[in-house]
Amino acid sequence: MKIKTSWEFVEAFYSNYGSSDLIAYAGDLDKILSGEMVEGDCSSETFKHCGSDFTIVHSEYDRVHVEIYKDAIEGFIDYLKKM
Numbered sequence: 001m002k003i004k005t006s007w008e009f010v011e012a013f014y015s016n017y018g019s020s021d022l023i024a025y026a027g028d029l030d031k032i033l034s035g036e037m038v039e040g041d042c043s044s045e046t047f048k049h050c051g052s053d054f055t056i057v058h059s060e061y062d063r064v065h066v067e068i069y070k071d072a073i074e075g076f077i078d079y080l081k082k083m
Contacts, residue, residue, distance in 0.1 A: 006069070009072055009076070010023075010068055010069065010072045012072075013072045013073070013075035013076040013079060014068060014071055014072040014075055015071065015075050022064060022067065022068060023068065024042070025046065025064060026061070026064045026065060026068060027043075028042050028043040028045075028046040029043075029046060029057055029060055029061040029064060030061070031043040032046065032047050032050075032054075032057050033054070033057060033058065033061060
């Protein structure tokens with residue numbers, strides 16, 4: 001397995017990556033911050049939940065990514081223990 005980016009690491013070692021609500025939430029936050037939010041989709045609802053405040057969105061983005069990377073590192077450690 002060749003991992004080139006930190007997000008590929010998350011994809012490989014975050015438990016239940018494809019069905020994680022936290023990963024989906026992180027994607028919504030990323031859409032907001034990168035200007036890709038579409039009215040009526042989950043990212044616009046997330047923005048409203050954050051009070052339509054980019055400062056809150058950015059703080060939430062940072063908090064969520066810390067949790068995601070922590071969980072991915074724990075998944076990697078579990079992977080190593082099974083080797």
